[in-house]
Amino acid sequence: MLNYKGYHARVEYRPDDNLLFGRVLDLGDTVVFEAERAADVEAAFQGAVDDYLDFCAEIGKDPDRPFSGRFNVRLKPALHRAAALAAESGSESLNHFVQTAIAHEVERRGAAAA
Secondary structure, X not given: OEEXXXXXXXXXXXXXXXXXXXXXXXXXXXXXXXXXXXXXXXXXHHHHHHHHHHHHHHHOOOOOOOOOOOOOOOOOHHHHHHHHHHHHHOOOXXXXXXXXXXXXHHHHOOOOOO
């Protein structure tokens, strides 16, 4: 996974074109890049991000920012109630309870969290 200025991309190989192709993840806007050689992939990704940010500035648009830290979660009502009660019994907010539970699960699965 590539990372630059808080943006992330995954690169795939497109055998029909003999190209490495990537897309910046988690944006409403579409930002793509490609390279013929693996050695050029990171520069292509960084150039695509810089071009996107420059274009947004040029047209006066706020660029999409991945992972604002806010998202909606849909739960079954019984699980929502159980989580709220567990949070209350621990004298913490539901938000803190959910954040702690997610952090625990991310750690359990060995994924990286900042």
